[in-house]
Amino acid sequence: MNIENPEIRARVLEWQKRNNIEDGDPALALLELINIFQLDRPAQQVNVQADPANYEQISEALKTSLLPAIDRLTFQSQELQKKLETINFEQFAKQIESYHEGIDYCTKKLDVVKKESDSLIIKIEKASASIKPITTGAVLMLMAVCGVLGFILSTILR
Secondary structure, eight states: OOOOOHHHHHHHHHHHHHTTOOTTOHHHHHHHHHHHTTTTSOGGGSOTTOOHHHHHHHHHHHHHHHHHHHHHHHHHHHHHHHHHHHOOHHHHHHHHHHHHHHHHHHHHHHHHHHHHHHHHHHHHHHHHHHOOOOOHHHHHHHHHHHHHHHHHHHHHHO
16 A cells, blocks of 8 residues: 555554454555545545546545455355355255254253253152161171171081
């Protein structure tokens, strides 16, 4: 970009950075074109009685600088139109409908699984609360009973 006025150049660079405009963009070509025809001067310095041929030159130069962008947009719109023509919207709607039905089914199944797991947790908590821990006395009593039974069985089997 070849703008001589440093204030305008700084504004253009800020605008370019803010809008992520690269150096080869047609918008910058337009700014350079305006600079060439010295339209970046303050309003009181611009010659209001400018030659109409000058306006035609500016118009043609604008068309030329914007032509690549217009061609690109035309090509993209044609491609989108082709894609829209090839899409079967009924089938697409049915796919989306079946997708939502699948999501609804899975959501209902997950709700059932959650309810079952919650009830199982409650049952386990109740069962664990009803289990009393084995005390040392109970273990000693069990060993004594097993010892007496062992003694009785050994005497009988001799």
